[in-house]
Amino acid sequence: MDxxxxxxxxxxxxxxxxxxxxxxNHFKVWGHGFAYCCFDFSTDPIPIKRYRCPNCGCVIxxxxxxxxxxxxxxxxxxxxxxxxxxxxxxxxxGICRQRQYHWFAxxxxxxxxxxxxxxxxxxxxxxxxxxxxxxxxxxx
Ligand SMILES: [Zn+2]
Numbered sequence: 001m002d003x004x005x006x007x008x009x010x011x012x013x014x015x016x017x018x019x020x021x022x023x024x025n026h027f028k029v030w031g032h033g034f035a036y037c038c039f040d041f042s043t044d045p046i047p048i049k050r051y052r053c054p055n056c057g058c059v060i061x062x063x064x065x066x067x068x069x070x071x072x073x074x075x076x077x078x079x080x081x082x083x084x085x086x087x088x089x090x091x092x093x094g095i096c097r098q099r100q101y102h103w104f105a106x107x108x109x110x111x112x113x114x115x116x117x118x119x120x121x122x123x124x125x126x127x128x129x130x131x132x133x134x135x136x137x138x139x140x
Contacts, residue, residue, distance in 0.1 A: 001064055001065035001066070003041055003064060006046065006064065007041070007042060007046070010046070010047050011034060011047045013047075013049075015049035015062050016062070017029065017031075017051065018051055018060055018062075021053035021055060021056060021058065021060070022058075022060060023053060023056045023058040024053060024055050024056040024058070026053050026054070026055035026056065028054070029051040029052060029053050029054075029060060030051060030052050030053075030054060031049070031050075031051060031052075032050040032051050032052035032059055032060075033050055034047035034048060034049060034050060035047075035048045035050055035061050036048070037063075037070075037072075038072050039064065039067065039072050039073075040072050040073050040074065040077065041074075046064075048061055048062055048063060048064075049061075049062050050062070068134045068136070068137070069134065070137075071134070071136070071137075073095070073099070075129070077095065078103055078136055079125065080092060081095060081100040081103060081104070082103060082104060082107060082121065082122065082125055082136075083122060084100075085100060085101070085104045086104075086121050086122055102136075103136035104121075104136075106135075106136045106137060106138045107121055107124065107125055107128075107135050107136050108121060109138075110124070110128060110133075110135060111124035111125075111128075111135075114128075115127075
């Protein structure tokens with residue numbers, strides 16, 4: 001995934017077409033326009049390719065590699081912020097503090113629910129990603 005190429009080509013960027021529908025495993029999905037999303041790497045919204053499954057009707061939205069669905073900041077950035085708050089109790093400078101504590105609170109809630117009080121939050125962050133869960137998402 002080349003972010004700079006995406007920034008240059010915008011709608012013309014050659015997104016990969018999913019082989020199958022992740023919902024029903026149908027063999028073919030169709031292009032379904034773009035969703036314009038904000039990311040930290042750009043001041044303008046970026047067109048993100050969407051696909052639609054003709055069988056079950058679900059819409060598949062791709063996302064840049066290294067980003068959680070519906071998150072503007074990269075996974076690396078979020079990881080660094082979590083790390084800082086866990087280790088030093090302080091948010092990282094240069095990134096909105098409110099957003100960082102929002103991520104931290106969401107992670108803590110998930111970690112406690114899954115692993116109990118006193119869970120290792122940095123470890124929980126990685127475990128949740130490994131399970132395909134967005135660790136800092138509020139929605140469960
Ligand atoms: Zn489907």
